[in-house]
Amino acid sequence: MSTIAVFIERRGGAIKRAALEAITAARFHADRVIALELGSDVDGLLAAYGVHEVVSIEHALLERYSSQAVAEAIAQWAKSRQVATLFFGATAMGKELAPRVAVHLEAAYVPDCVELAASDGHLDAVRPLYAGKVRATVRPLTERAVYSLRPNMFTARPAEQPSTPEFSTFTPSLSQEQCRVVVTEIVRNEGKLDVLEADIVVSGGRGMKGPEHFVLIEELAAVLGGAVGASRAVVDAGWRPHSEQVGQTGKTVSPNLYLACGISGAVQHLAGMSSSKVIAAINKDKDAPIFKVADYGIVGDVFEVIPKLIERIRALKQSSAS
Amino acid sequence: MVVMTILTCISYVPDTAAKIGVTADGSGLELGGAKYILNPYDEFAIEEALLQRERHGGRVVALTVGSDAAKEILRTALAMGADSAAIIAATGLDSFGVAANIAAYANAINASLVLLGRQSIDHDSFQMASTVGALLGIPAISVVSKLDIEGDRVRAERDIEGGKEVLEATLPLVVSVQKGINNPRYPKLPEIMKAKSKPIESVEPVAVSPRAAMVRYQVPQLKRANKILGDSDADITEFVRLLHEEAKVI
Ligand SMILES: Cc1cc2nc3c(=O)[nH]c(=O)nc-3n(C[C@H](O)[C@H](O)[C@@H](O)COP(=O)(O)OP(=O)(O)OC[C@H]3O[C@@H](n4cnc5c(N)ncnc54)[C@H](O)[C@@H]3O)c2cc1C
Numbered sequence: 317m318s319t320i321a322v323f324i325e326r327r328g329g330a331i332k333r334a335a336l337e338a339i340t341a342a343r344f345h346a347d348r349v350i351a352l353e354l355g356s357d358v359d360g361l362l363a364a365y366g367v368h369e370v371v372s373i374e375h376a377l378l379e380r381y382s383s384q385a386v387a388e389a390i391a392q393w394a395k396s397r398q399v400a401t402l403f404f405g406a407t408a409m410g411k412e413l414a415p416r417v418a419v420h421l422e423a424a425y426v427p428d429c430v431e432l433a434a435s436d437g438h439l440d441a442v443r444p445l446y447a448g449k450v451r452a453t454v455r456p457l458t459e460r461a462v463y464s465l466r467p468n469m470f471t472a473r474p475a476e477q478p479s480t481p482e483f484s485t486f487t488p489s490l491s492q493e494q495c496r497v498v499v500t501e502i503v504r505n506e507g508k509l510d511v512l513e514a515d516i517v518v519s520g521g522r523g524m525k526g527p528e529h530f531v532l533i534e535e536l537a538a539v540l541g542g543a544v545g546a547s548r549a550v551v552d553a554g555w556r557p558h559s560e561q562v563g564q565t566g567k568t569v570s571p572n573l574y575l576a577c578g579i580s581g582a583v584q585h586l587a588g589m590s591s592s593k594v595i596a597a598i599n600k601d602k603d604a605p606i607f608k609v610a611d612y613g614i615v616g617d618v619f620e621v622i623p624k625l626i627e628r629i630r631a632l633k634q635s636s637a638s
Numbered sequence: 639m640v641v642m643t644i645l646t647c648i649s650y651v652p653d654t655a656a657k658i659g660v661t662a663d664g665s666g667l668e669l670g671g672a673k674y675i676l677n678p679y680d681e682f683a684i685e686e687a688l689l690q691r692e693r694h695g696g697r698v699v700a701l702t703v704g705s706d707a708a709k710e711i712l713r714t715a716l717a718m719g720a721d722s723a724a725i726i727a728a729t730g731l732d733s734f735g736v737a738a739n740i741a742a743y744a745n746a747i748n749a750s751l752v753l754l755g756r757q758s759i760d761h762d763s764f765q766m767a768s769t770v771g772a773l774l775g776i777p778a779i780s781v782v783s784k785l786d787i788e789g790d791r792v793r794a795e796r797d798i799e800g801g802k803e804v805l806e807a808t809l810p811l812v813v814s815v816q817k818g819i820n821n822p823r824y825p826k827l828p829e830i831m832k833a834k835s836k837p838i839e840s841v842e843p844v845a846v847s848p849r850a851a852m853v854r855y856q857v858p859q860l861k862r863a864n865k866i867l868g869d870s871d872a873d874i875t876e877f878v879r880l881l882h883e884e885a886k887v888i
């Protein structure tokens with residue numbers, strides 16, 4: 317019987333969506349899905365998502381998060397249970413943890429998967445290379461394999477029938493030497509939705525003409541309940557912070573809607589957003605490359621179009637709310 | 639105190655503007671004609687190594703795993719100020735094979751700090767720091783935007799979703815750096831000339847079995863609706879309708 321273990325990442329106690337997406341994908345490819353928790357949070361969501369078993373990894377040395385120790389602990393557990401396939405969300409945490417676990421398990425690490433497909437007894441994965449210009453199908457050549465799944469590429473869907481998971485605790489054997497790195501503090505950008513976690517991203521580029529005009533982007537993002545993103549041109553110019561930069565040297569996002577305003581669509585920008593579900597663009601140049609990858613576009617001036625859009629969308633939200 | 643050896647690993651990658659194609663049968667990539675450059679993130683790794691050496695003393699060694707042509711980027715690292723450089727001439731390695739070679743070399747020179755870029759813009763895996771760290775049995779911190787070292791104690795900041803993490807660690811350590819951690823220096827002409835005559839050590843690769851294979855490549859098919867409208871009031875209304883009713887994203 318095939319088993320896939322999924323690492324459950326939490327933020328402020330709540331399970332991250334990337335973990336729910338990984339569980340949903342795991343259900344599809346395995347008969348048994350095991351949720352691996354740090355600590356002993358109990359969550360009805362795991363039953364709703366149909367996991368068969370929940371394992372809490374507990375150890376006094378794990379009180380402060382240490383990627384080194386957690387990777388060691390997960391690998392010890394996987395060996396003890398002979399679990400050969402593990403899924404992580406390709407989040408900041410997952411991307412650091414998963415390759416370490418893979419080394420401890422002598423497993424292949426398959427990063428940033430956007431599709432999974434079983435074929436001849438292998439679980440192959442598709443992943444973008446060269447800034448998304450090509451896609452490769454990667455096949456693990458080892459008995460064990462560790463995958464990280466790009467957020468928002470797999471749908472998170474509760475199981476048809478909720479499960480009654482078995483609960484157990486695993487206590488790894490860890491030494492101080494295996495916790496030589498620890499997280500001592502987490503600083504949040506309060507009150508700001510991150511482009512990595514938003515369903516809608518509204519980005520502005522050099523076509524916005526100056527930092528003062530980003531109020532338009534902020535307002536449009538606010539009516540849509542989305543996050544503000546930016547091209548590198550405006551980040552380099554100091555108009556917007558680096559944390560908002562989308563693209564090859566910024567963040568890779570896959571929201572449900574990516575709306576690019578006054579962005580030309582350079583290949584390095586596309587690298588960070590071309591896997592978005594829906595792409596829309598506003599640009600005054602009908603030949604701007606962004607339109608080639610767009611589902612919907614308006615050829616027009618951002619300063620005329622965006623205020624009208626804000627008005628229409630606000631009206632739409634009000635009519636659907638009443 | 640022992641002298642700190644800092645290893646900085648750099649990759650030789652097709653320029654981001656390069657056209658990358660797939661062979662007709664999907665079995666390979668067509669990189670013909672692509673111009674190769676120093677991976678942009680690795681400039682920050684080299685600079686960070688030089689800055690740490692300025693603060694703490696020690697020596698900086700630059701390493702690349704790849705074809706002989708990659709010596710070009712080692713010259714850049716030498717011109718920026720690296721003390722020495724080494725190449726492990728091996729091609730066709732998967733990421734794990736590259737990591738195993740980096741780890742073996744780090745061990746051989748007894749590196750106490752290994753500095754990498756956050757991602758190599760060819761395969762964009764973000765994994766090398768963790769993999770090398772695990773192979774060496776030492777901690778690793780990825781996507782670091784600030785690095786302070788005091789004796790063997792390290793304080794780092796790294797970017798995460800919606801904020802940053804502050805971490806503490808001790809040497810030896812592997813770190814991958816984020817853009818913005820420093821401003822890479824531009825080597826001046828005399829340094830570029832001097833770098834040309836510095837020796838580059840050739841290191842025998844260690845043989846490791848690959849852990850993954852790329853079995854097929856494809857050019858992504860754009861399945862985009864591509865409905866491009868004008869800017870009349872009617873067009874803007876239609877644009878909102880399409881997003882709401884057709885795409886159902888707002
Ligand atoms: C299954 C598979 C098969 C492959 N086959 C080939 C092949 O046949 N030919 C080929 O050319 N490539 C091949 N590659 C790609 C090659 O292994 C990668 O380019 C590799 O160098 C690292 O990419 P990464 O995305 O894992 O690195 P990342 O984790 O994104 O890189 C992070 C950092 O690691 C350091 N780094 C990365 N690569 C090197 C390097 N080579 N030398 C020194 N430092 C480095 C840099 O500091 C970089 O910033 C293959 C990869 C895989 C997974």
Ligand SMILES: Cc1cc2nc3c(=O)[nH]c(=O)nc-3n(C[C@H](O)[C@H](O)[C@H](O)COP(=O)(O)OP(=O)(O)OC[C@H]3O[C@@H](n4cnc5c(N)ncnc54)[C@H](O)[C@@H]3O)c2cc1C
Nearest residue numbers: 521522523547548549563564565566578579580584600618
């Ligand atoms: C190694 C490397 C890495 C890079 N990484 C990134 C990255 O991570 N992210 C990134 O974004 N870029 C990146 N770039 C830069 C990229 O090549 C482009 O330079 C950048 O994306 C351009 O930003 P832009 O679209 O805002 O500006 P421009 O290319 O100047 O485009 C501005 C657009 O606005 C339109 N416009 C102007 N006025 C108006 C108006 N009034 N109304 C409507 N439209 C208007 C114009 O028609 C034009 O299309 C990278 C480059 C390199 C070499």
